[in-house]
Amino acid sequence: MAPAAVYNTPQTRGNDPTPIQAMSHGPTIPGLPSFKKLEEKRQWQLEHMAGAFRVFARHGYTEGMSGHISVRDPIQEDAFWMNPLGVHFGMLKASDMILVNLDGDIVKGSNDRPVNSAGFLIHAAIHRARPDVHAICHTHSTFGRAWSTFARPLEMINQDVCNFYNAQGVYAEYGGLVLGVEEGRKMAEALGSNGKGLTLMNHGLLTVGQTVDEAAYLFRLMEKSCEAQLLVEAAAANGIQKQIIRDEEAAYNFKMASEAENLYCEFQPEYEYELFLTGGAFKAWF
Structure with missing residues (x-):
């Protein structure tokens, strides 16, 4: 049975419209859902988590056993759900996810599947x-890995990347595979107290959000922004001057678009397309 979600219409904040209201000409599209029971919210989160993995698989964000998404549990808030190690993103279902607490104990999940050790250390430190x-989303996507070699933040070279204006970090160290607590702690520090995206030098990208939809949308956006940045850098190397968005306009774009509910809504076309393609098979809960 599907979670009993109520999809709320975003409410005006004082005299100012919400970002979704400002973007909607006519009826306002539905915003974040609410739930009467935390168990229903948990199921909804896991379904959207599995949907995010299917989206990532469709866009090729796979590299062997690397990559992970975590979602904080709404009932046991000192624990989070992760994907099992060694299962292709395109095969994951809601029922496959594993609940692990911040101390590393498996709370719920399959007895024959572990989570990624490096992934746990990174996600636990940030949570x-x-x-x-x-x-939290992290994969070894192609353009993210390529851009990470420069250990530089993305520049505000287009409207979309302004979602990361003053909200991105760079972890400019590389200590090999993350198999120690200290490395995860350093990554959390590099992300900062308000970061939405993190470039991990010689490693890849990481994004965070208040929903898995927000984090997944930001990951897609950050990966595509790395691709755009690399194309621009190639053109600039041939003498074509870059035009960077001014701070004033970048700050305005960030204010109007990089808000949790709006970023949740940004991911829904991808999620709904996965529902269309698969008939919702990834929502299996048993």
């Missing part, structure tokens, strides 16, 4: 440091 973060 500890950022109570506002409910979801």
